[in-house]
Amino acid sequence: MAVDLLLGLQWGDEGKGKIVDVLTSNYNIIARFQGGPNAGHTLVFDGMKHVLHTIPSGIFHEDAINLVGNGVVIDPVIFNKELEKLELQNVDYRKKLKISRKAHLILPTHRLLDAASEAAKGKAKIGSTLKGIGPTYMDKTGRNGIRVGDLELEDWKTRYRNLANKHEAMIGFHNVDIQYDLAELEEAFFKAIDVLKTIPFIDSEDFIFKALEDDHSILAEGAQGSLLDIDFGTYPYVTSSNTTAAGACIGLGVAPSKIGDVFGIFKAYTTRVGSGPFPTELFDEDGETMGRVGHEFGATTGRPRRCGWLDLVALKYACQINGVTQLMMMKADVLSGFKTIKVCTAYNYKGDVITHLPFNIEAHNVSPVYTELKGWKADLTGMTKADELPSELLDYIDFLENALNIPIKIVSVGPDREQTVFR
Numbered sequence: 001m002a003v004d005l006l007l008g009l010q011w012g013d014e015g016k017g018k019i020v021d022v023l024t025s026n027y028n029i030i031a032r033f034q035g036g037p038n039a040g041h042t043l044v045f046d047g048m049k050h051v052l053h054t055i056p057s058g059i060f061h062e063d064a065i066n067l068v069g070n071g072v073v074i075d076p077v078i079f080n081k082e083l084e085k086l087e088l089q090n091v092d093y094r095k096k097l098k099i100s101r102k103a104h105l106i107l108p109t110h111r112l113l114d115a116a117s118e119a120a121k122g123k124a125k126i127g128s129t130l131k132g133i134g135p136t137y138m139d140k141t142g143r144n145g146i147r148v149g150d151l152e153l154e155d156w157k158t159r160y161r162n163l164a165n166k167h168e169a170m171i172g173f174h175n176v177d178i179q180y181d182l183a184e185l186e187e188a189f190f191k192a193i194d195v196l197k198t199i200p201f202i203d204s205e206d207f208i209f210k211a212l213e214d215d216h217s218i219l220a221e222g223a224q225g226s227l228l229d230i231d232f233g234t235y236p237y238v239t240s241s242n243t244t245a246a247g248a249c250i251g252l253g254v255a256p257s258k259i260g261d262v263f264g265i266f267k268a269y270t271t272r273v274g275s276g277p278f279p280t281e282l283f284d285e286d287g288e289t290m291g292r293v294g295h296e297f298g299a300t301t302g303r304p305r306r307c308g309w310l311d312l313v314a315l316k317y318a319c320q321i322n323g324v325t326q327l328m329m330m331k332a333d334v335l336s337g338f339k340t341i342k343v344c345t346a347y348n349y350k351g352d353v354i355t356h357l358p359f360n361i362e363a364h365n366v367s368p369v370y371t372e373l374k375g376w377k378a379d380l381t382g383m384t385k386a387d388e389l390p391s392e393l394l395d396y397i398d399f400l401e402n403a404l405n406i407p408i409k410i411v412s413v414g415p416d417r418e419q420t421v422f423r
């Protein structure tokens with residue numbers, strides 16, 4: 001058995017939660033491998049919307065085990081709120097949720113540090129979700145972090161205190177006005193730690209290894225998108241983890257030779273939330289229409305997402321880095337009604353036309369070269385079969401498949417589980 005991966009190929013918010021939920025019945029284990037509560041994975045079924053931040057998107061299925069892997073960073077307070085919501089929906093998570101002992105904890109002072117660091121950056125801010133992601137991964141690589149498994153040790157609170165004191169000094173160093181009541185934040189944190197401890201902590205790499213030996217199927221669920229990857233994204237406007245395929249090996253302890261299919265998810269257009277370059281961004285009525293029809297607001301922060309045409313140069317780059325074997329096109333329904341569909345197939349760059357992603361894709365460096373295709377009028381949201389899709393959409397799909405040389409296996413035509421067309 002191999003581990004299949006499911007990854008976002010753009011700047012996040014591609015709809016990974018929906019597709020994991022759709023695919024979960026094919027898998028025994030769903031495992032998150034990076035990121036933390038900066039993610040907002042939205043699932044819609046039976047007329048209800050569910051947003052998950054840390055818990056894998058297979059949690060609503062009866063049989064699947066949901067694993068929070070070692071590469072994930074966990075904020076116990078947010079995790080606790082997710083559990084409370086599941087309880088309200090009568091989801092019996094206790095039997096099917098497990099946490100890696102090697103996952104790192106987001107402390108209240110990590111969140112404060114994130115806020116201080118962003119405030120100090122002024123106009124150059126990353127546009128972070130302010131969930132403490134950057135500071136927590138900094139402590140991980142700086143070898144100062146506190147891991148879930150540490151909660152089983154006697155002295156973890158002493159380590160906590162030392163680290164929180166250091167963070168307070170660092171907040172002071174930023175010299176910005178951040179108001180907080182640490183005692184209050186800590187009270188909530190320690191209460192949430194008690195709840196976290198009711199979920200089984202496991203040696204997850206061993207669990208995965210044995211599961212593979214026992215022929216259990218595993219789907220690794222990515223968070224954010226390839227263009228937010230700490231190494232291959234639009235640095236420094238990125239998140240602090242490896243969102244790309246190799247991140248799943250590190251974030252779960254899976255050998256590269258054990259990776260099976262790599263499902264790459266992309267929207268039929270592009271969105272980005274937060275700061276940073278975005279060559280195909282639209283500032284006109286078309287961009288406004290995409291945002292309005294696509295309800296493009298962050299699931300975690302509620303911020304409006306920036307919208308633009310599909311960037312095939314960036315998509316090809318993401319497919320190459322991830323070794324994508326199957327593509328899934330999301331939100332095709334949002335493009336219904338556009339007379340023309342534009343696709344960026346190259347960039348103008350320093351007097352040349354290039355088809356690869358250069359080091360710097362800021363607007364002063366690259367401008368998009370578009371190919372235009374015919375749009376379609378039909379409302380797709382009730383379609384369930386590939387042969388119902390309008391010919392212009394099929395032409396768009398053909399165009400992308402030919403350019404990328406990878407099949408598009410799923411076309412999503414609405415947020416609900418049922419609004420999924422398999423090809």
Ligand code: IMP
Nearest residue numbers: 012038039127128129133238239273274
């Ligand atoms: P951070 O990971 O919260 O520090 O945010 C860093 C950058 O990644 C910001 O531009 C965020 O808007 C973006 N980002 C982080 N998580 C997500 C996500 O789940 N979807 C989309 N963008 C995200």
